[in-house]
Each structure stands twice: as structure tokens, then as C-alpha cells.
Amino acid sequence: MSNQKMTPALTHDQKLDLYYFMQLNRQLEDRLVRLFRQNKIVGGVYSSLGQEAVSVGTSYALEPRDWLAPMIRNIGALLVKGFKPRDIFTQHMAKFTSPTHGKDGTSHFGDLKVRHVVSPISMLGDLIPVMTGVAMAGRYLGQNIVAMTWIGDGGTSTGAFHEGLNLAAQQRAPFVLIVENNQWAYSTPVARQVPIKNLADRAAAYGIASKIVDGNNVVAVYETTKTAVDECRAGRGPILIEVKTMRMKGHAQHDPAEYVPKAMFDYWKAQDPIARYESYLTEHNLWDPKKKSEIDARIEHELDADQKFAEESPLPPAETAEQGVYCEGCHTIEAEWRRPKQDVMPPASSEVAVWKVADFGAFVKTQAVATQHGNRPGHAPRHEPVLSAEKKESISGDEVAGPTGKNQPATGDVAAQVPLRVPFGRGPKDRSVELERRDKVAERPPRHNKPPHKRRRR
Amino acid sequence: MPEITMLEAIRQALFEEMDRDPAVVAIGEDIGVYGGAFKATEGLLARFGHERVIDTPISETAIVGAACGMSYLGLRPVAEMQFIDFIACCFNQVTNFVAKSHYRCGAPVPMVLRGPSGGGVHGGPFHSANPEMYFVHTPGLKVVYPSTAYDAKGLLKSAIRDNNPVLFFEHKFLYRRIKEEVPAGDYTVPIGKAVVRRQGSDLTIVSYAAMAHVALEAAATLAKDGIEADVIDLRTLLPLDSETILASVKNTNRLLIVHEDTRTGGIAGEIAAIVCESAFEHLDAPIARVTALDTPVPYSPPLEERFLPNAEKVVAAARELAKY
Numbered sequence: 001m002s003n004q005k006m007t008p009a010l011t012h013d014q015k016l017d018l019y020y021f022m023q024l025n026r027q028l029e030d031r032l033v034r035l036f037r038q039n040k041i042v043g044g045v046y047s048s049l050g051q052e053a054v055s056v057g058t059s060y061a062l063e064p065r066d067w068l069a070p071m072i073r074n075i076g077a078l079l080v081k082g083f084k085p086r087d088i089f090t091q092h093m094a095k096f097t098s099p100t101h102g103k104d105g106t107s108h109f110g111d112l113k114v115r116h117v118v119s120p121i122s123m124l125g126d127l128i129p130v131m132t133g134v135a136m137a138g139r140y141l142g143q144n145i146v147a148m149t150w151i152g153d154g155g156t157s158t159g160a161f162h163e164g165l166n167l168a169a170q171q172r173a174p175f176v177l178i179v180e181n182n183q184w185a186y187s188t189p190v191a192r193q194v195p196i197k198n199l200a201d202r203a204a205a206y207g208i209a210s211k212i213v214d215g216n217n218v219v220a221v222y223e224t225t226k227t228a229v230d231e232c233r234a235g236r237g238p239i240l241i242e243v244k245t246m247r248m249k250g251h252a253q254h255d256p257a258e259y260v261p262k263a264m265f266d267y268w269k270a271q272d273p274i275a276r277y278e279s280y281l282t283e284h285n286l287w288d289p290k291k292k293s294e295i296d297a298r299i300e301h302e303l304d305a306d307q308k309f310a311e312e313s314p315l316p317p318a319e320t321a322e323q324g325v326y327c328e329g330c331h332t333i334e335a336e337w338r339r340p341k342q343d344v345m346p347p348a349s350s351e352v353a354v355w356k357v358a359d360f361g362a363f364v365k366t367q368a369v370a371t372q373h374g375n376r377p378g379h380a381p382r383h384e385p386v387l388s389a390e391k392k393e394s395i396s397g398d399e400v401a402g403p404t405g406k407n408q409p410a411t412g413d414v415a416a417q418v419p420l421r422v423p424f425g426r427g428p429k430d431r432s433v434e435l436e437r438r439d440k441v442a443e444r445p446p447r448h449n450k451p452p453h454k455r456r457r458r
Numbered sequence: 459m460p461e462i463t464m465l466e467a468i469r470q471a472l473f474e475e476m477d478r479d480p481a482v483v484a485i486g487e488d489i490g491v492y493g494g495a496f497k498a499t500e501g502l503l504a505r506f507g508h509e510r511v512i513d514t515p516i517s518e519t520a521i522v523g524a525a526c527g528m529s530y531l532g533l534r535p536v537a538e539m540q541f542i543d544f545i546a547c548c549f550n551q552v553t554n555f556v557a558k559s560h561y562r563c564g565a566p567v568p569m570v571l572r573g574p575s576g577g578g579v580h581g582g583p584f585h586s587a588n589p590e591m592y593f594v595h596t597p598g599l600k601v602v603y604p605s606t607a608y609d610a611k612g613l614l615k616s617a618i619r620d621n622n623p624v625l626f627f628e629h630k631f632l633y634r635r636i637k638e639e640v641p642a643g644d645y646t647v648p649i650g651k652a653v654v655r656r657q658g659s660d661l662t663i664v665s666y667a668a669m670a671h672v673a674l675e676a677a678a679t680l681a682k683d684g685i686e687a688d689v690i691d692l693r694t695l696l697p698l699d700s701e702t703i704l705a706s707v708k709n710t711n712r713l714l715i716v717h718e719d720t721r722t723g724g725i726a727g728e729i730a731a732i733v734c735e736s737a738f739e740h741l742d743a744p745i746a747r748v749t750a751l752d753t754p755v756p757y758s759p760p761l762e763e764r765f766l767p768n769a770e771k772v773v774a775a776a777r778e779l780a781k782y
Contacts (some may be wrong), residue, residue, distance in 0.1 A: 082589045104562040112530050112565050119563035123550050129520040130555065132526020133535075139530060140483070160551070163517035167524060170515060261678055325597045327566040327621040335532030349507035353491045 010222065015286055016295065018060060018218050022052040022274050024074035024299050028085050031307055032092055036253050040311065042094040043105045048073035050216070050248035051182055053273035054150075056080055057221030058178050058243070061229045062148060067134045069118035069127045069149040070107050071180070073247070077150075078107060079194045081115045081135075086305055089310030097309070102316035103324070116145075124155035128164030128177065135173035135237070142339025148176040154185025156199055168238040169206040175238040176228050180215070182247035187259045200242035208238050215245030217274040219280070246271070459639035467607035467640055468498050468572075471614035472536065476506050476642065480651055483619055485525055486538030487543050495540045495634055496574055518547035521572060526556050526623075529569045534618055539573030542627060543587045551584040556623045557598035570617045572626035575603075576668055576718060577629055577750075577766055587617035588667075588719040588750075593625050594696045594728075598647055601696040603627040605670035607638045609693055611645030620649060625720065629667045636671070652699035654706065658686030661712035664703055664729060666692040669716045669767060676772035685780045687714075695725055695735035700732045707733055711742040712779050716772055721749040748775045 010018070036045045040319055059068055062081075070077045075088055078371070083099075088097035099109035099118075110119035118134065120127055131147040138145035146298035153426060155161060156179060167189025168175045179199045180410045183190055196202075203210030213224040221243060228239040246268035305457055324330075342348055462470070476482045484502055485639050486494070490513040493500030503511040518539065525535035539545050545552065552571065552729050559565045577586035598623055605608040610628065617624035655670065656677050665673040670691040677687040688706045707713050713733055715726035726747040733745060748767045756762050772777065 100563050108549055109563050110565060118527070118530060119559070119565060121554050121558070123554055126519070126523060126555050129517075129551070130524025130527040130530075133524030134530055135527075136512075136524060137528040137533050139533035140528075140533070143531075147527075160519050160523065163520035164523060165513075166515055167517055167520040171512075232621075324602075325561045327560050327568075329621075330568045331564075333529075333532050333534075333566060333568050333620060333621055335481045337480075344480045344507070346477070346511055347504050350505055350509060351503070351507045353501075353503040355491055453611065458480070 020295050021080050024079055025052045028386050041092045044252040045256040046072040047249035051245050052076050053218035054180050054215045054220050054243050054245055057218040058225045060222050061225035066145050067116040067147045069120055069131050072107055074150055075107055081117055086306035086309050087241050089307055093231045093310050093315040096316040098311040125158030125160030128161055132164050132168040132173050132175055135175040136171055141335055141337055146174045146229050150178045150180045153181040153190045165206050169208045173238050174232040176232055177240045179242040181242055182245050184247050186251045203240040210240040212242045215243030216271045216279050461637045462607055462640050463634050463637050464607040464610045467611035475618045478500035482534045483510045484536045487516055487540050489538050518544050519551050521546040522551040522559045524633055525569045526567050528707045529567045536570045541585050542573035543584050545727050546776045550698050557596045567622045567735040568621045570626050571623050574630035575627045575749045576629040576631055577755045583754040586755035587752050591723055600624045601695050603667045604693055605667050608640050609647050612645050616649050631668050650694045650697045652690050652692045652702040653689050654694045656689040658688045659710055660686045662688045662710045663714045664690045664695040669718050672769050675769040679773050680776050704737050708740045711740055712734050713745045714779055716767055717749050721752050724749050743779055746775050746779045748772050
């Protein structure tokens with residue numbers, strides 16, 4: 001991490017909090033599995049066993065004003081955001097007392113007003129443009145928020161992933177995307193989905209920063225995310241974080257995951273995020289067995305009460321199926337302005353409607369290899385661009401300076417959008433370029449006014 | 459009152475709503491500096507700036523997704539499809555994310571998705587479509603398709619102020635071809651209300667958008683033969699104003715439905731079902747319909763003419779219906 005210094009250390013209580021949420025996440029899902037076997041769950045149970053550090057560590061880095069949208073395996077993030085186990089129980093059991101009153105299940109619920117949680121849909125990737133919009137709106141309203149969502153390794157192959165991330169990058173949206181690489185898209189391993197080792201490599205193509213972190217180390221996940229959140233809040237987003245972890249169960253309860261090599265399970269079982277964190281807490285004298293059993297007992301107590309509540313809750317009355325398709329005055333829609341409205345009204349908002357194009361898009365010989373990456377955090381060294389002194393001079397002038405204002409949208413000024421890195425471009429020194437040129441010369445018919453042996457060869 | 463085109467009416471609605479409410483923002487491809495492919499957003503950027511008039515990459519899914527996300531924070535985004543045909547690119551975002559949001563998790567999406575639709579301009583298979591029925595079949599959306607400048611302005615304002623996602627179809631054939639006087643002040647036209655454009659007692663012609671004009675043209679011809687048609691302009695397809703349709707059919711006892719959408723699965727089928735359910739005993743003749751062919755929209759003028767309904771086809775069908 002490049003900005004480790006900036007990350008405020010977790011307090012003792014916060015460290016115990018992380019354990020609490022991870023263990024709550026695990027024990028809650030453990031109970032869901034049992035309820036599933038008792039036929040008390042209406043739909044599926046999508047286990048996040050082994051991925052608790054991702055949900056908890058990332059969402060713990062957000063502030064209450066920030067927004068998130070969970071995926072199916074991010075129940076831990078919902079708990080961190082303040083939802084109760086009863087919400088998860090009732091959702092899975094399709095009860096009338098659930099946040100969606102039985103209209104949707106699993107982690108498909110949210111709360112726009114208080115907890116700032118957007119409800120996900122099953123189609124992967126769609127949350128990325130939506131959360132980009134959340135980030136853009138938050139900036140527009142002056143709220144200084146950060147928006148975050150997750151995408152699995154499988155979801156990175158969708159069109160919505162590309163469209164959303166590109167818009168976020170173009171807009172410099174305060175948006176953190178967690179790529180939760182749990183090695184499996186249903187039954188298909190990562191290597192069968194994408195030809196690259198690290199999904200974080202995708203970030204380079206969008207001109208945004210990326211980080212890779214051990215997803216089974218909750219402190220590392222938290223610290224990396226916290227740095228990214230701070231960077232985004234300071235207007236240097238978006239940022240993509242790839243967390244390497246492992247889905248320790250099948251896609252859902254019906255799937256025994258026999259396609260996963262046993263040795264792979266064994267490897268990752270030894271990396272269990274909660275066991276590792278327990279050792280960490282013990283080694284650093286952050287708790288003792290008494291404290292641990294206190295927390296565990298608290299979790300048991302909460303889960304007992306909430307499970308009981310859910311089991312005793314009624315199913316929704318059938319007639320409610322017809323209700324709520326439209327908002328017919330049930331919601332008051334009002335934006336929360338944290339900046340003067342007149343800033344976005346004429347005359348303050350008025351501007352000259354012309355594009356400024358910095359270098360006319362001209363081909364510059366050094367450009368193909370020389371790139372600028374601006375003030376962007378957290379790049380792994382292999383992402384560092386090759387920047388020749390000559391090129392540096394030519395692009396460091398005022399004309400192509402990046403956006404100066406804090407958290408300003410990348411808008412009409414194309415100049416502000418120029419400094420994108422092209423780490424993998426095909427430069428003039430590339431062998432393929434040389435070979436192509438030779439081929440062309442060889443194909444050219446000899447000129448009639450010169451003898452063939454005088455044909456210019458390179 | 460000055461006479462303005464439908465395009466100008468739409469532009470005025472956008473200007474006035476953005477002037478009225480800073481929560482209204484516009485987002486789409488080439489809508490800012492360029493002013494939109496049809497210039498519906500011309501001048502918006504100069505007045506409201508890049509923060510409120512957002513030129514995007516060519517990413518329909520991102521446009522609709524971002525607009526949805528913005529609306530979650532209380533903004534009222536107006537997203538543009540450069541041509542409404544391109545809405546197919548973001549079908550999932552519209553039908554699964556936006557449309558279901560309020561029902562399944564109580565999150566209203568006060569956004570408008572507008573764009574030029576319809577044929578008659580030789581746009582070919584990808585710039586002429588009328589995809590409204592995909593969305594009429596999607597609970598949670600509202601679908602508006604005006605035929606006049608007055609309605610376009612009033613309905614767009616209603617759409618922007620609505621708490622639900624509204625798909626606002628703008629027939630590009632009508633953009634510059636019709637002109638009418640539109641009051642200068644603020645007014646709205648309610649969503650979900652049809653209007654009777656011409657009164658008659660011999661048969662009812664139900665139509666909308668460009669075909670509303672075709673229906674009126676046909677009605678004028680029919681009047682010369684002594685056939686008086688009640689012409690209803692739906693204006694909104696979802697929710698459908700079945701009351702106005704039923705009241706008219708109960709009076710005329712004959713129903714002809716005209717739409718530019720293709721035949722199978724067009725709104726005519728739904729209207730026919732409603733009338734059969736609720737006014738069957740009032741019908742003196744089978745319900746008739748004049749629609750586009752069940753083909754993609756062809757490019758070459760004689761092919762497109764064959765594809766589209768016109769006044770002659772409507773007159774012919776109406777005469778058959780009247781003498782049944």
C-alpha cells in the first residue's frame with residue numbers, strides 16, 4: 001500500500017468489532033443452512049463461508065453517510081451497515097416482517113434513507129453503473145460520500161461491468177469497486193473465464209488505480225479499502241480492489257461443489273479468515289478466552305432471539321402481492337443538499353458549450369510507450385508507466401493538467417480526461433510493428449524507373 | 459401564443475423543469491455540447507453546465523444505471539436514448555433494475571427515459587422502431603407516447619415530476635412536422651389520461667403518436683362519406699386509460715385500433731381484450747385493427763410505405779367496420 005501512513009489504525013474496540021461481525025456473519029449463515037435443511041427457507045442459501053473478511057473488512061471502511069450495494073455473498077456488509085440478523089432470517093424465510101415484506105429474498109433488500117444501502121438484483125454487473133450514479137449524485141449534492149459495491153470474478157465478464165466502470169472512470173466518481181475473486185463463478189474457475197492472472201489488471205484499461213489484497217486477512221482488507229475510500233473521498237477515484245479469497249461451499253445449498261479440487265479446499269481451509277483473525281487477536285493480546293466467549297455468547301443470544309422472531313413471523317397476506325408496483329405518494333422524494341443550490345443554477349451553472357481538446361489526438365511517436373498516470377494511488381509497481389523525460393515535459397504543461405478542484409466531476413474539459421495510462425499499448429518498438437513494416441516493404445511492387453536492386457530496404 | 463414544434467416543446471419542458479428544480483439533471487450521449495442528435499437538448503449545457511447536462515460514453519446500460527443511482531439520492535434524471543431502438547442495449551437495466559425497484563424493495567426511481575422513436579423517416583431497421591410494448595409489458599414502468607407539441611411538453615413535465623420511472627417516447631416523424639400554439643406558462647398533462655380528438659358516433663378509432671394524426675386524417679375523409687368517427691389519442695400506454703375507450707365504444711359500438719407498432723403483441727390486442735371483457739354486449743362488429751406488418755422496419759421507401767399504416771388503410775378498414 002502506498003499510503004499506509006494515512007490509514008488510521010483500528011482501535012481495540014474496532015478490532016473486536018471486526019471479529020464480532022465476521023463471527024456473526026458465519027454463525028448466521030450456519031443457522032440459515034440448518035433452516036434450509038429443515039425446509040424453512042423458501043429459496044436458496046448462498047453461502048459466503050470463507051469470505052467473511054471481505055464483506056466485513058471492506059464495508060467497515062465506510063462511514064455512515066457512505067453508500068453500498070451488497071452482492072449475494074455480502075451479508076456481512078449488511079450487518080456492518082446496521083441491518084439485524086432478523087432482517088436476513090426473515091428475508092430468507094419470505095416473511096411479512098422482512099425488509100421487503102416477502103417481495104424479494106436473500107440479501108436483496110436495502111434502505112435508501114438511513115443506512116444508504118441499494119438492493120442488488122441477480123443480474124451481475126448492473127450495480128456498477130447504478131453505484132456510479134449514486135457516487136455522481138452524492139458529489140453533485142455536495143455530500144462528499146463514497147459509493148461501494150462488489151463484483152465476483154464471474155461478474156467482471158459482463159457488459160455492465162465495462163460500461164459502468166468506464167463511466168465511473170470518465171466521471172472520476174468517488175466509487176470503490178471490490179472485485180471479490182472467490183475463484184469460482186458457479187462451477188467455472190477463474191482461469192476458464194479470463195485469460196489474466198489478476199482481475200485487478202482490468203483497472204489499467206480504465207485508467208484507474210487498482211490494488212490486490214489477501215481477502216482472508218480482515219485487517220489487510222480493511223486497511224486497503226479504507227485507504228481507497230479516503231482517496232475516493234478526496235476526489236481521486238474510482239478505485240478497483242481485487243480481493244483474493246475462496247468460496248468454501250457450492251454456488252448455493254443445492255450445489256455440492258464436487259468440481260472443486262479437494263486440495264484446493266484444503267489449501268483455503270488453512271487460510272480461514274476467522275481462524276486467522278482469532279490467532280491475530282490472541283498473538284497481539286487483544287483479547288482473552290473470556291472476552292471471546294463473551295462475544296460468542298452475545299452472538300448466540302442475538303441469533304436465538306432473531307431466529308425465533310423470524311420463525312414466529314407470519315407469511316405475507318396474499319393480497320399484498322398486488323401492492324406497491326408504483327409509488328403512489330408513499331414516498332417523499334427529496335434530495336439532501338449539502339451545497340448551495342444556486343451553484344448548479346444559472347447564472348453560476350452557465351458555461352460555454354465547446355470542447356477543449358488538448359493535443360488534437362495527434363499521434364506522438366513517444367506516446368505509445370510513454371504514459372502519464374497523474375496523482376493516482378496504490379498502483380502496484382508493475383503498473384507504473386514508462387515515462388520518458390521528453391514526454392513528461394510535453395504533457396506536464398497547463399494544457400493537460402488534471403482536474404484541480406477536490407472531488408470535481410470530470411466533465412466538459414477533455415484536457416482533464418487525457419492523462420490516462422496506456423501500460424500495455426503497442427509501441428513503435430514493438431516487434432510486431434517492425435515485422436508489419438517489413439512485410440509492407442516486401443509487398444510493394446518495384447518501381448519502374450529504378451532497377452530492383454536499388455529498391456530501398458530497411 | 460407562439461406556434462412551436464414538438465421538438466421545441468420537449469426542449470422547453472426540459473429547460474423549464476431544470477430551471478424550476480435543481481434536482482433535475484440530463485444524461486445521455488451527445489446531449490451536451492452537440493445538443494443531441496435531434497437537438498432536443500440544444501442549449502441545455504450552456505445554461506446548466508456539465509454537472510447537470512452529462513455527456514456520457516456510448517453506454518446505454520451505464521446511462522440508465524447511473525440515472526437510477528442518481529434517483530436513489532433524490533435527483534430526477536432525464537436520460538436520453540439517442541434513438542429509442544438502442545434501449546434494447548439496456549433492456550436488463552430498465553426492466554429488471556429500474557422497473558422492479560419500488561415493488562421489491564420500496565425504492566422509488568423518479569427518472570425519465572426519453573428518446574426518438576417511430577418510422578416514416580426511412581431510418582431502417584435500427585432507427586425506426588416502436589419498442590413500447592416491451593415496456594408496457596413491464597409492471598413498474600409508465601409509458602407515455604404523445605402526439606402533439608402541447609401534450610409533449612405537458613406530459614414530459616408530468617413525467618419528470620412523477621415518482622416512478624417513465625419511458626417517454628418521442629415520435630421523430632412528428633418532431634418538426636407538427637406545430638401548434640403552446641401556452642407560455644407552466645402546465646402539465648396528466649399521465650394515464652387519453653383524450654378524444656374528434657367526436658363521432660359511428661365508430662371509435664383508438665390510436666396514439668404519429669398514428670393519431672393518421673386516424674384524424676382518415677376520420678376527415680370518412681366524414682365526407684357520412685361516417686363519423688370518435689378518435690381517441692391514448693397519450694399514455696401504461697397505465698392505459700380504458701375508461702375513455704370503453705365509454706366511447708359503448709357509444710359507437712364499433713372499434714378500430716390503429717398503431718404503428720407491429721401487429722402481434724401490439725397494444726391493439728390488449729385493448730381488444732379489455733373491450734371484450736367489459737363491453738362485449740355493446741359491440742356490433744368484430745374489433746378491427748390496422749397496424750404495421752409483423753416485420754422489422756424496412757429501409758427503402760416503398761417497403762416502409764407498405765410496412766406502415768396510413769390514412770388510406772385506415773379509411774378502408776373503417777368503411778368495412780361501419781358497414782358490418
